Amino acid sequence: MDDGQPPLKLFEKKERIFPKRVWGKYRQIKWVAMVALLGIYYLAPFLRWDRGLHAPDQAILIDMSSSRAYFFFIEIWPQEVYYLTGILILAAIGLFLATSLFGRVWCGYACPQTVWTDLFVWVERIIQGDRAKRLKLYKSKWSFEKLWKLTLTHFLWIVIGMMTGGAWVFYFNDAPTLLEQIIHFDVPWSVLGWMVALTGSTYVMAGFAREQVCTYMCPYARFQSAMFDKDTLIIGYDTERGEARGKHKKGESWEGRGHCVDCTACVQVCPMGIDIRDGLQMECIACGLCIDACNDVMHKLELPPDLIRYDTTHMQATRKQGIETKLSIFRPRTFYYAAIIAIVGAGILYGLLTRSAAELHVLHDRNPLFVQLSDGRIRNGYDIKILNKTLEDRIYSLTIEGIEGAEIRMQGAGQQDATALPVFADSIGHFRAFVTASKEQQKRKEVYFKLTDEQGEIALTYESVFVSSKP
Ligand code: SF4
Ligand code: SF4
Incomplete structure (x- = not known):
């Protein structure tokens, strides 16, 4: 029926995001976190641990053939799967505690999806240039330049994906032996299958799906708001100070207007493609890059920093009344999480120390x-x-x-x-x-x-x- 209205769209094509390069404190923390986490991931399987003649000398190993898990001096038998359960509980409650205190710090700095996406964007930027150049290349017609740049980008993404899949299988096999097999193209089919699957998933998730994994696929993004309270750190835009926003010419007075010059630098650097000035959104992974971008703008304008900042709803509310409050760490919620971690951790430790031979x-x-x-x-x-x-x-x-x-x-x-x-x-x-x-x-x-x-x-x-x- 034609009622003169445009047809209802049930699907909207997602616009590709090209995050702009940014410098600043939070970007530096992200680089350090990325190097440290990738370093641990790639190198940990090569750490050796002498267990004598009858056991493998790989410090971290899940040995499927003999049904054992090794972690330095700890050896877990299948009958002791309760240790694994305890470790999973510790990891989950530790994540709840970190979320309750610092918001989505895991998502912004340590989640494998974030770390690998960051790495893929870095490769893309090295080959294709910063945001404006990548956007131009994306919209341009096919040419030799576009072909070689995209080919090289995808080739390096696949190499990183292969290294990622390759490193994962090292945790389940003797790493030096497997490395030798890989070098001589003599990898068992079962191992090769996992390497191909993990190469493909890394390539697709970090190269294409990117922020959509966080928005649509990750269940943690959905339920972590249950761990938020008024004292949880979030990314906040100071509306009182920033509005009314508008362009600003050098030498103009700041009287009667806000400090936001509507430069959209905070939007251009956002890997999730959102505008934090619209308020806290589910997509925000609290990476802090918009803070770095805005602080850079504030510095150039000779204005105080932190128009966008790590904040809490409690601090925002008190600031409106002219009172500056500090981050509150000791709250009932954080106490309960810490208590559960202490109890489960003590139980695991007691179990390991009193473990029968x-x-x-x-x-x-x-x-x-x-x-x-x-x-x-x-x-x-x-x-x-x-x-x-x-x-x-x-x-x-x-x-x-x-x-x-x-x-x-x-x-x-x-x-x-x-x-x-x-x-x-x-x-x-x-x-x-x-x-x-x-x-x-x-x-x-x-x-x-x-x-x-x-x-x-x-x-x-x-x-x-x-x-x-x-x-
Ligand atoms: S809004 Fe800021 S903190 Fe949130 S995802 Fe975007 S850049 Fe990161
Ligand atoms: S970077 Fe700062 S000044 Fe620029 S649009 Fe964002 S909030 Fe406004």
């Missing part, structure tokens, strides 16, 4: 529950698992308590003696055990398997049952 697991046979021998005694069967978490071979001794006169024997050639159970270093020993005892009055009775080692360092008990008649 072995584990014992006993599983009673379900079928048959028991067997009556020709002499009238009852025999129960058990699957025994002994985890030797040390880096040396050990001999363990298994005894049974809880039933008068009970005997324990191991099944299998050479394993009749339950006091000499060998388990290799850093591995699991599987055994079959039979416990024989005279018929008990009780149908089920608790029995206790006791594990000790030659060195006398291990003394573990596992409670199980001895069944002597049908339930």
Whole structure:
């Protein structure tokens, strides 16, 4: 139906953003953060840590083939996945605490999406020039200059993507060995698959999707406002001081007008393409680049800095009443987050410090529950698992308590003696055990398997049952 109105648009094409180069305090912090984080990411897999003959010497390694995770002196077994859960809780609550205190500091400075996008924009700027030149090139018709500049940009993006994907797989393999395999084009297909996938995702996310990842894809951007309160740091434009905005000629009076000269420098440097003068927006990642841009303008105009600044809604409100307040760090919310971090951190530390060098697991046979021998005694069967978490071979001794006169024997050639159970270093020993005892009055009775080692360092008990008649 033609009602004279323009057709409703359900999709609007996103304008490409070309952030302008900027200098200043926050830009410097971002450079330092980028170099430090990328340095850690690329170099960490090559750190060595001597664990002896039976374990890999890579300081940080997730070894899928032997189901172990190594982090310097810590070795996590699959049975100890609760440590990983604890670390994830610590990371999440640490992020909540940082957000509650400093707003979107993670998004602006440390998120991989931000760091790699920054790196890709830097490459783009080196080859194609600053914002005005990139915009011109983008809008220009195809020419030799456009072709070689775009080709080189995309080539370097793919190289960075390959390095990113390549570094990731080093965390799951012995890094020097894999590096040698990569150099000789002799990479296993499974590893190659991950490298290709991660190269592609880095290229697409940092080269094309960029700010749209933060705006539309990242769930954290959506729910972090729940951690904000009136004392959380945000990026604020001082409307009282800045408005009424307008162009300003040198020598003109500032009387009766605001300090914002409407130069749009703060908009041109914004990697999210927003105008912070419109108020705080969900897209703002609190990178502080608009502060640097505006402070530069203020400096040239010989006006005080911080027309745009890190602020809080509380400080903004009190400033309107002529009172300058300071950032409040100690608040109930931050106290609760810090308390959770301390409790979980202490739990992990306690667990690691008191961690046993072995584990014992006993599983009673379900079928048959028991067997009556020709002499009238009852025999129960058990699957025994002994985890030797040390880096040396050990001999363990298994005894049974809880039933008068009970005997324990191991099944299998050479394993009749339950006091000499060998388990290799850093591995699991599987055994079959039979416990024989005279018929008990009780149908089920608790029995206790006791594990000790030659060195006398291990003394573990596992409670199980001895069944002597049908339930
Ligand atoms: S508005 Fe400022 S702080 Fe927010 S994303 Fe843009 S440049 Fe960064
Ligand atoms: S950079 Fe500062 S002066 Fe320029 S438009 Fe932004 S707020 Fe106004």
